[in-house]
Amino acid sequence: MSNEIVSLIPKIIEKYKIKTLDITGGAPELHPEFKKLITSLSTKAVDIIDRCNLTIFFEEGYENLPQFLAKNKVIITASLPCYEKNNVNFQRGLGVFEKSINAIKILNDLGYGKKENGLQLNLVYNPVSPILPPSQKILEQDYKKILYEKYNIVFNNLYTITNMPINRYEEFLRREGKLNTYYKLLKENFNENNLENLMCKKTISVNWLGEIYDCDFNQQINFRENKGPKTLFDLLDESFTFDYRVAVKEHCFACTAGAGSSCGGTLS
Known part of the structure; x- marks a missing residue:
């Protein structure tokens, strides 16, 4: 997306009184205007969601990204297709699960995933097989229980999305x-x-x-x-x-x- 197109987004939000900006696209944090766009909306009454690839935190030059997101109260939504290491690494590649867990720990240390801090961390689940997702409420309970017991990590909501x-x-x-x-x-x-x-x-x-x-x-x-x-x-x-x-x-x-x-x- 060109800088010209990015510059239109705050204008659209202002004109139509849009309440939520959901930034996605694989790894939107790689866009050179990513931080500028977020800070330009800091005084607006708009929720900003970063559809975040958690492994970006471990790329050179992006080590301070979690702190930036926390400072600007950006809602983080990240895919974690399973709470079992082998399943995630099979789907996403070797080491992805470990990096994702470590990234969530970093976010937890900044206050993400804890209701009292107001910094939202949401996870996303898609079924692998051609079936409808299970109950979102029940699966969220399973995720929270297992991830906390195994890795001492927390998050706010689990979203199930039909393939x-x-x-x-x-x-x-x-x-x-x-x-x-x-x-x-x-x-x-x-x-x-x-x-x-x-x-x-x-x-x-x-x-x-x-x-x-x-x-x-x-x-x-x-x-x-x-x-x-x-x-x-x-x-x-x-x-x-x-x-x-x-x-x-x-x-x-x-x-x-x-x-x-x-x-x-x-x-x-």
Whole structure:
């Protein structure tokens, strides 16, 4: 994302009174404007979420990143697909689990994950198999119990997210002959009670070119309606006419199935 596009974000937040900025993209901390963007919003009434790859703390030049995030009260949301070392290292690579645990300990020492300090540390779980996630509440209890007993670490919330059948996961399911079965599972578990709280109805997702989408998943497959604003520039254009509909496709059943799914966990 260019510096010009980044500079539009505070303007959009101010104009539309946006309450949450969710920064993601693999390792968003690597962007040279990352810290500047956060400090530029320090006086605004906006929650900032860093979708953090915890291993970044051990890269040269980023050793003081945890202190910066704590100072600016940034909410940290990080993926930890399991509380067992072997499972995480198998999925993410050798040593990732150990680095993640050490990173969480650093954050705990700064006050993250402790309710009384107001510094939020949230973890994310995705099921490996083509199934719906288990109960978010029960799994959170398991995570908290095991991680505290084994490693003496704490966190605030666990978010369970349903796997989205797009891109690499879609190709994986197709190779395994499980794509149609997974779609059948999602559709059979459609829950209309989730419709009101779908994230596509209250968020916008912005790619590195400043183009806007209904959600991160639609962005990943470059899918959106032809009508309505296309870029952050459009959102700042006073002459722009809004005529907008959420773009919907078969993969959207993943967000409506069961307890629902969003980047912030279950919906119901």
